[in-house]
Amino acid sequence: MTTFKTATLATSIALALSSTAVLAQEPAASEEAVLETITVTAQKRTQSIQEVPISIATLNGERFESLFSGGEDILALAVRVPGLYAESSNGRVAPRFYMRGLGNTDFDLAASQPVSIVMDDVVMENVVLKSFPLFDVQQVEVIRGPQGTLFGRNTTAGIVKFDSVKPSDSFDGYAKLGFGSFGTINFEGAVGGGLTDELSGRISVLSQDRDDYIDNAYTGQKDALGGFDEKAWRAQLLYQPSDDFSALLNLHGRDLEGTASIFRANVFTNGSNDLNENYQREVVYYNGDLTGDGADNNPQEYRNFGASLKLEYSMDTVDFVSITAYEEAEGFSLGDIDGGVSLFAPEDINGDGNVETSFPGFIPFDAVTQDNLNDLEQLTQEFRFASNTDDALRWQAGAFLFDSSFSVTSIDGFFGATTVTHENTTWAVFAQTDYQVNEKLNVTGGIRYTHDDKSLVVGEQNVNGFALVIGAASIQDYDPIDVDDGQVSFELSANYRLTxxxxxxxxxxxxxxxQTIQGRDVAFEGSPSVADAETINSIEGGFKSDLLDDKLRLNAAAYYYQIDDIQFSAIGGGSNFTALVNADKGVGYGFEVDAQWLATDELTLTAGFSYNNTEIQDDTLTVQPCGSNADFSGNCTVLDPRTDDNRAFIDGNPFPQAPETIFNFTARYTIPAGDDGEFFVFTDWAFQGETNLFLYDSVEFKTDDNYEGGLRIGYENFNDGYTIAFFGRNITDEHNVRGAIDFNNLTGIVNEPRIWGVEAKVTFY
Structure with missing residues (x-):
């Protein structure tokens, strides 16, 4: 099996490199191709990426756009940058990001994440807001390490920052249409330009569709689930009456209907993490039903709307920036969580004469859950002053306000419906300064004070549940929970120009x-849990270089961090609870390397590698492993020492969903076609090393050597501004485990299938 995969991979890369394409724009005949200068706003001012004393990677152009050719969502960024990973058990919403091993496996809609997502200068705090579709994107910045000074709390791991293309007074636009496997149709387009001498605008749209392609073999439904219909838009107006003042209005929305995550029961065999004969890419057995009209087949619907206004005013020596933003969202996801069928009475499920009580494999009870996000509203306001002189000393200072409220209703087929309401307010003040000591040395220091307040109120609980009717549950009385904390964050860095x-x-x-409050367990007769704030101290060092006459860019960083009172989500066990816990310490160390090389005028290569070692340090903390409080406690092979009541000690384990290694690679080769065009081949590959899925260590819930590759072969005409390409995503059709559910059987979540397709793009000016 391994030999076959290796041979397939090697063949695919060889084919791509033997006939392929360049990331930089075609230079004039008299010019020598060099790497373009990349600017970033990681420190809230425009700087060359080579001058910022932070480990940063960027994605744009073909490297970014090719990831979404097959209808992928934001999770396509996983493993495409060293140190960055992402996964979800909520389909196309509620992504969970991890950076340098830090993240949160909590699947609840109120989950707190240490990787912050910032879109067009606005923090997307709720996990649903983080999933807003990506289109008409100018650049993605992956900013590694704590960013608490300028961006605030909940950035202990880092930031993924998205900047869309902004309006300008020059007319331009594009339209891109693609068709792929499983009825996949993608359309993306934008148009913008000057409306008056002082006003310009830009409208961008996205439509992603895929047919259902997975059969429900239990109900006999063909093509019952697996598809999606995603629509999104963005409208921007830029008012700029002078060089000193500008106002940018951004309105955006999203409408999603489709399938939530596909849970697959007993796809692992006890003692192995290989997918077994129960796994079929295009077949599931679902009987999960909350509507009373048959299997629900994991539907999902979400709607978002947002608006922001960015005001910039330049005075003689100081710039002023104000960013006001509002976001709202609502929707639901339903999941047949057990991933199969458990019956009260034996049944011949397959019609082959064999009577079964559950299928596939042993499933002790059915579990179907729907989570509704109700009335999410987020309001943010930032004010910032910054020096705009060429003096050796530069500074910026500001204030930030955040207010959010929403409720989550969890509906279970046994316990009924329970609603909890979350509210969060935050305010902060911050300042940062950098000083150019001499021609070679620049030093930066920053400080921020943040005060954060959270509350949880339990509303109606179990009022329509079967468990309440038969006396297996009772309505509990929970007092409101309110926690608040104030903390100082700071940083000190230096950049030294060696040459x-x-x-x-x-x-x-x-x-x-x-600090975090988790109330989901209330829906299952559990108690809310609270985690204290975690604090990180991180050190890193590295180099950034442009070599070989600006044909090779090589950047690298090494780091070490320690987190006190690190927050974890203990998920699973026999009741599939989601409890917050604090471990004494969490430690991580490793390195990242990013490289880009113009090997020839025709061939451009990029590569990235990261190594990350994480360790939980708490010799008393225990969690429930797979089904630990039920008769099916032998579901998985736990490798940790355990208590008398079967709880697992997790001291020394790696963080969950923290890949030990990540490697990614792209190659683009071009063949000129006359004076106005070229043929190209572009290939991209991403590899994920050993990854532990849960807090405890077991044989089954661990992945290794996952990889996926992509391919684009096409023709681009520069004069007429069009491109036609044949594309493939996951071209070797790898079946990679991305997640699991452990509470009543060996349920797995697997990656998307191979997609082949064609795509055409027209650009106009």
Missing amino acids: DDTSLFARFANGFRA
Whole structure:
């Protein structure tokens, strides 16, 4: 099996490199191709990526756009940048991001994450807001390490920052249409330009559709689930009456209907993490039913709307920025969580004469759950002043306000419906300064004070549940929970220009993830849980270099961090609870390397590698492993020492969903076609090393050597501005485990299937 996969991979890469394409724009005949200068706003001012004393990677252009050719969502970014991972058990909403091993496996809609998602200068705090579709994107910045000074709490791991293309007074636009396997149709387009001498605008749209392609073999329904219909739009107006003032209005929305995550029962055999004969890519056995009209087949619907207004005013020596933003969302996801069928009475499920009580494999009870996000509203306001002189000393200072409220209704087929309401308010003040000591040395320091307040109120509970009727549950009386905390974050860094082409940097950063309340267990006769704030101290150092006459860019960083009172979500056990816990410490260390090389005028290569070692340090903390309080406690092979009541000690284990290694690679080769066009081949590959899925260590819930590859072969005409390409995603059709559910059987979540398709793009100016 391994030999076959290796041979397939090697063949695919060889084919791509033997006939392929360049990331930089075609230079004039008299010019020599060099790598373009990349600018970032990781420090809330525009700087060259080579001058910022932070480990940063960027994605744009074909490297970014090719990831979404087959209708992928934001999770396509996973493993495409060293140190960055993402997964979800909520379909196309509620992604969980991890950076340098730090993340949160909590699947609840109120989950707190240490990787912050910032879209067009607005923080997307709720997990549903983080999933807003990506289109008409100018650049993605992956900013590694704590960013608590300028971006605030809940950035202990880092930030993924998305900047869309902004309006300008020059007319331009594009339209892109693609068709792929499983009835996949993608359309993306934008148009913008000057409306008056002072006003310009831009409208961008996205439509992603896929037919249902997975059969429900239990109900006999063909093509019952697996598809989606995603629509999104963005409208921007830029008012700029002078060089000193501008106002940018951003309105955006999203409408999603489709299938939530596909849970597959007993796809592992006890003692192995290989997918077994119960796994079929296009077949499931579902009987989960909350509507009373048959299997629900994991539907999902969400709607978002948002608006932001960015005001910029330049004075003689100071710039002023104000960003006001509002976001709202609502929707639901339903999941047949057990991933199969459990029957009260034996039944011949397959019609082959064999009577079964559950299928596939042993499933002791059915579990179907729907989570509704109700009336999410998020309001943010940032004010910032910054110096705009060429003096050696530069500074910026500001304030930030955040207010959010929403409720989550969890509906279970046995316990009924329970609603909890979350509210969160935050305010902060911050300042940062950098000083150019001499021609070579620049030092930066920053500080921020944040006060965060959260509350939880339990509403109606179990009022329509079967468990309440038969006396297996009772309505509990929970007092409101209110927690608040104030913390200081700070950083100190230095950048030293060793030569004109190489700089060294070092950074110490402190940050925190605010205290968290989790109320989902209330729906299952459990109690809410609270985690104290976690605090991180991180050190890193590295170099950034442009070599070989600006044909090779090589950046690298090494880091070490320690988190006190690190927050974890203990998920699973016999009741599939979601309880927050604090471990004494969490430690991580590793390194990242990013490289881009113009090997020839025709061939461009990029590569990235990260190594990450994480360790939980708490010799008393225990969690429930798979089904630990039920008769099916032998579901998985737990490798940790355990208590007398079967709880697992997790001291020394790696963080969950923290890949030990990540490697990614792209190659683009071009063949000129006359004076105005070229043929190209582009290939991209991503590899994920050993990854533990849960807090405890077991044979079954661990992945290794996952990889996926993509391919684009096409023709681009520069004069007429069009591109036609044949594309493939997951071209070797890998079946990679992305997640699992452990509470009553060996349920797995697997990646998307192979997609082949064609795509055409027209760009106009």
